Amino acid sequence: MVRKSSTLEKVKRLDPIGGKGELESIALLQPDDFKGKGRMFAHNFLKPGSSIGLHTHTGDFEIYYILNGEGIFVDNGEDVLVSKGDVLITYDGENHALKNTGNVDIEFLACIIFS
Helix, strand or coil, rough: HHHHHHHCCCEEEECCHHHHCCEEEEEECCHHHHCCCCEEEEEEEEECCCCCEEEECCEEEEEEEECCCECCCCECEEEEEEEEECCECCCCCCCEEEECCCCCCCCEEEEEEEC
């Protein structure tokens, strides 16, 4: 199967998950594509000064792979500076948030898989 980029769903979210600012997201997979194993795989762009609010994962875990930019990842209450090439993992029962502290978008892939 091939999905052409022109067919992918693009969404802009304001104040994502209780954060501030804007997140642009391109859905690379739809929930049905996971065959019951997960629910999200997306290419994301978190605008400068924007954030994804603190949230807890229950029944799933999430992986971010930073493609560009820099920011602060809140990893279970600990602030960690992150940048290009970093892999961020939030397991079932853990919480996380992400804030763009740079001058360019934090570009990242995100995937949520069921536990």
